[in-house]
Amino acid sequence: MGYAEFELDIPAVMRRELPMYFDAMEASPLTEESIRNEVTDGAQGAYLLYLGDQLVYVGKTDSQVGFRSRLSRHLKFVSHRHNIDPADVRFKAVRIFVFSNFDLEAMLIEEYTKRNDARPVWNYSGFGSNDPGRNRERQDPADFDLEFPVDIDREVKFLPPGEHTLLDAVLALKANLPYIFRYGTGGAHWRRGHEAMSDVTIRVLEGPVTTRQALMLVLGGLPDEWRATVLPNRVILYPERDDANYPGQVEALRRQP
Incomplete structure (x- = not known):
């Protein structure tokens, strides 16, 4: 044929x-x-x-x-x-x-x-996973994030010395941090921020600035009830009760007296 x-x-x-x-x-x-x-x-x-x-x-x-x-x-x-x-x-x-x-x-x-004789350890570990959304903050952290939690004591270079509006600083953190940064908006669009962020300025001093220092500057311009909570894979900024707790929570920051 x-x-x-x-x-x-x-x-x-x-x-x-x-x-x-x-x-x-x-x-x-x-x-x-x-x-x-x-x-x-x-x-x-x-x-x-x-x-x-x-x-x-x-x-x-x-x-x-x-x-x-x-x-x-x-x-x-x-x-x-x-x-x-x-x-x-x-x-x-x-x-x-x-x-x-x-x-x-x-x-x-x-x-x-x-x-x-072993599976690549980052596959199925949560490595590279998407933002799960605010309603899933209380899920147990992924294995990758528990082994390699975020470090807020690294220097950031996107907040130069001088005055910034608080909202601009928050937006800069959201846009430039290499992990998820989420904050309360009170129902407004995320670019508009929370009303508590309106008409507030912060001053960044000369010298290296870490994420922790930037968060403390932001908290200093917000009412006392606001808290920055460090989770293994993200940082969230919301009005929170003192007893609020999240699975795997690393630490919680409040404004200094």
């Missing part, structure tokens, strides 16, 4: 070839410079994250979220946390031009779990 049918088993090829392709690559530091210069944005593919020499995370991108966006998000996620230095995190990324209808990420996790 002069006719036959051939179907390429793409999942089998990926399972066999892709881990070896990753093995032949050198990992790059997870920095904005490397992300900007080394990867193609808007591309579909798979990537690995390493902490030191240990493979800790397997991920994939799709047509909606490219490499630059995804890796930059991960860089932000590991910044300003205890027990981890972003300089120790590296990545490998491979653009894949032909995608098949199968779960590439799950396949790679399975293959590396077999190879290393």
